[in-house]
Amino acid sequence: MYLEHSFIALLAFLSFTISWTRNVFMSLMYSILLYINSFVVLLSLGFEFLAIINVLVYVGALAVLFLFVIMLLEIPSTELRAYYRGYSALIIPFFGIYYYARSFWLSNSTILTFIPTLESINSVGYAFYIVYADVLVLNSLILTIALFGALVLAHSQSN
Amino acid sequence: MLWYSLIELDFLISLIIVIVYGLFSLRCKNINLTDVYFISRLLPITFIIGFYVESCNTVFYPSIDLLVAILTSIVMGSFRNFESILLLLLAFVGNIFMLHSIDFMTFFITLEAQNFCFFVLCALMSSKISSSFNVEASIKFFVLSAFTSGVLLYWFSHIYLITGCTTFSLINNFFSIGEAGTYVNSTSFFSYFVLCALLFKLGAAPLHLWVTHIYSGVKRNLLLYISTIPKLSLFGFWFNNFQTTVSYSSVLLFSLFSLILGSFSAYNQPALRSLFAYSTINEMGLMLLAVESAGFHALFQHLGLYIISQFLLWNLHDKNLFSIVALTLAGLPPLAGFFGKAFIFWHASTVGLFTTLLVALICTVVSLVYYLRIIRLFYNASSAISLRFLHYTGACSIRRSMIIQPTNTIYSMETRVALTSLCVVLLFFLPIFVIKPFVCFA
DSSP, X not given: OHHHHHHHHHHHHHHHHHHHOSOHHXXXXXXXXXXXXXXXXXXXXXXXXXXXXXXXXXXXXXXXXXXXXXXXXXOOHHHHHHTOOSGGGGHHHHHHHHHHHHHHXXXXXXXXXXXXXXXHHHHHHHIIIIISHHXXXXXXXXXXXXXXXXXXXXXXXXX | OTTTTHHHHTHHHHHHHHHHHHHHHHHOSSOOHXXXXXXXXXXXXXXXXXXXXXXXXXXXXXXXXXXXXXXXXXXXXXOOOHHHHHHHHHHHHHHHHHHTOOBHHHHHHHHHHHHHHHHHHHHHOOOSXXXXXXXXXXXXXXXXXXXXXXXXXXXXXHHHHHHSOOBTTTGGGOEEEOGGGOEEETTHHHXXXXXXXXXXXXXXXXXXXXXXXHHHHSOHHHHHHHHHHHHHHHHHHIIIIIHHHSXXXXXXXXXXXXXXXXXXXXXXXXXXXXXXXXXXXXXXXXXXXXXXXXXXXXXXXXXXXXXXXXHHHTTOOBHHHHHHHHHXXXXXXTSHHHHHHHHHHHHHHHHTOHHHHHHHHHHHHHHHHHHHHHHHHHHHXXXXXXXXXXXXXXXXXXXXXXXXXXXXXXXXXXXXXHHHHHHHHHHHHHHHHHSHHHHHHX
């Protein structure tokens, strides 16, 4: 029980440290940790499909995008730090509310554990690969068109 | 469902083979790109003929996908780029699967396939003088189309919320009790909005704003593509799969809007392109009137005549014949356009839409003015500068377009003469074939 509650508390702590650190790269690392943490919390609630999509989109696309932005653009971290006005302290009331409200919800019947029923993955897998399998193949056509189109347009601009 | 459509999905493998074949022409000296063009022009027709060879029909019944295949392979002839031919093939796959789709999911996916191909083609086909027009038109159409797809998905998800299934024929089995104990179809309200997304792609007013931008900004071969194949595949989908299974209220509002806007907005247009964009919107209003009065034979007849006239319009370099084609779009009697329109009006009068018929007739008369103005311009301008050729100039005025030298043409002179004479013969002799319904009905 305390494991799951500590994961939820870690969500709040990580969102605090994202804006509190002075290093831009560490901020990105904390955000990746936050996404993976949300993955674990969603899994423990039973939303497997949403958890996987979360990690796929946030870590796989967005965090990589921010990583490339940090790598390729020279971010003047001192200038960024100059705009920091201490707004990461906004998380502290939420810490307090969470720990205050936990005592109301904490009873013998609310058990927050990881029960691997895998219902949503089962339903999504059935729909994806059995009912709508031909639509999935047509989706690959759309991805081909999008990829091909992006490459062709980029190439013709450089010509 | 995958195993039923596996044979059609194997067409995607043949697309990959065509791509690899085209890529080999970069490395190997013996493989010429013209061979690749020939194969890719043949590919749609061989795909569709496979259906006919495999079937047990004793009578040859031409279906809409055969027409789409033939049109695609004809339109591919005017593109000289390998990427554009490939995009046309990919759009062809989207067209065929949309003509055979009975499910909202496949309808959406295949519609998006066609849209994507058109975005990329729009931005690709740019000449030196109008490249920013192309990109601007492409971005406008992209944003509007993305918004329309969002609307389509939203109402589709509403239908799924109520019924729990996505197939067209199953969603009509859900009824709720309306006023006075009558049964009301639960999903017809939402299917109407899905239809609106389809009407956006057709270019019906009030969703017509992208048509003028696209028509002004792109090259002529792409304009040939956009006026013929998406309209045919969308109307084919509507007739085959949508209107028999999904119930919706009427499209009369769109038809009226398109007729009025298409005929009255064309008055101030200085450029030839936007004039014909509004004439397209006018024609779409007529087609929607045909759909509304359930005259689908009239619809496809007029659509076929419209496609032939679009072929002539965007391929002609001779201005006299151009003006004759403009006449058939206007609907003057000896040419075939008249019979297409007259048949649609006859169907509308059968159903009883007399006010709409009156509005359509007024709009036809009103639109005659600018068609005749084209003829007057092209026949009288020879006093100033003798000009036998029309030149693609993008969004500039008719006056300026007359002071230009002839361009390098896509076809040689012989094929152009052959294509022109074939289409003119069709337009002059087709009335003999289409006048028969009037003799029978009189």
